């Protein structure tokens with residue numbers, strides 16, 4: 001059935017895999033280049049595995065409505081287990097319903113407190129660098145704050161990574177994500193037995209066990225707190241109200257004890273999945289937007305004027321404020337368009353899927369969805385390589401905007417991510433004027449599974465007001 005599709009010329013055994021043989025971080029970049037060289041849909045043979053590549057918005061709409069199964073060819077399973085990211089459709093449906101409630105407006109309001117607290121700490125740390133003339137790479141700062149934020153909001157614990165540095169858990173999480181990303185491209189590491197041997201040889205034998213030991217401890221502590229609270233309520237009739245939910249873990253622990261989807265193991269997998277999905281992504285959205293605003297000083301001044309209009313002093317950011325920061329939102333959206341953080345995602349067709357030109361992707365086939373391709377399609381976004389936040393002003397109606405994916409398996413944390421990014425940026429930009437020593441032409445990207453900038457995010461900080469020195 002795949003004969004209907006254009007296919008790239010193949011070599012024996014390796015198919016088209018040689019086309020993406022390069023340094024690990026450049027492999028998806030090569031795939032992205034292929035996506036723009038050939039009209040999609042086309043078939044890419046990853047050795048013996050055929051992948052239908054699609055980057056036309058209309059085809060992606062069809063696929064994301066039909067295929068609810070994400071597929072990473074067995075990689076990442078050791079980190080995410082059966083958690084929401086890799087759950088098969090039946091189980092995923094039940095999990096997603098519960099996790100959606102962790103992002104309702106009441107919970108978002110709670111998360112906002114943490115966004116504010118941690119942003120204040122970041123600004124305090126940056127004051128050591130302000131007005132020194134030094135250009136610093138923002139990556140580690142933003143990685144640390146976003147780990148602190150997501151770990152506190154999802155797992156209910158304060159690790160203070162910003163102040164104390166990375167701890168064992170965060171280091172192991174980052175390392176395991178890196179290892180799994182590179183395994184994805186190394187087909188010979190797919191069999192678990194070989195991968196385990198590889199981990200032993202590279203000194204990472206107990207990596208996943210140690211990672212899970214940490215979450216187990218957190219869950220046991222939280223479980224005890226919850227049992228004590230329940231006991232108190234039973235003994236003291238004046239205490240009739242449960243503590244309000246503040247974190248994802250609070251929510252998962254309160255789900256009916258008999259629910260087979262939320263055993264202790266399952267809760268661990270959900271928490272790790274959410275921390276992994278929500279840390280580097282938000283760090284990158286803040287990093288790229290900061291850099292764009294440092295390069296485009298006129299846009300930065302416009303954001304600063306907006307901040308001054310909404311905030312009369314340096315108080316905490318409230319939900320209403322976020323809704324008023326329209327131009328800042330345009331800048332973040334334009335950044336997420338130009339630097340589509342998850343440029344490609346992989347789905348397995350669970351049924352035959354008929355595309356717009358009547359070609360059929362057969363059931364069971366692997367599909368590469370190129371979200372990045374949509375964002376640089378000149379028919380949708382004229383001059384796509386120019387950063388122009390005006391594209392997202394209210395007069396322009398844009399529907400083909402997919403930084404958070406499309407369909408029912410799209411990002412569950414999209415609002416959370418926008419609110420977190422906005423809050424961090426408001427705190428930084430109202431205190432500091434930012435500058436950089438690079439131009440937009442010098443921004444080169446690296447891709448593993450996420451888009452990153454080569455050489456970090458160089459920023460110089462100057463106090464906005466003299467009395468803040």
Ligand code: HEM
Nearest residue numbers: 277278281282285341342345403404405409411412413417
């Ligand atoms: C700017 C930041 C973020 C971006 C650009 C982003 C992007 C995405 C994209 C594109 C997908 C869908 C991939 C697909 O179609 O297969 C996705 C899924 C997901 N994201 Fe995000 N994300 C961000 C932040 C977050 C945050 C903060 C969280 C949680 C705290 C989160 C949790 C998830 C989860 C759990 C999924 C899987 C959903 C499912 O399968 O039902 N993301 N994200």
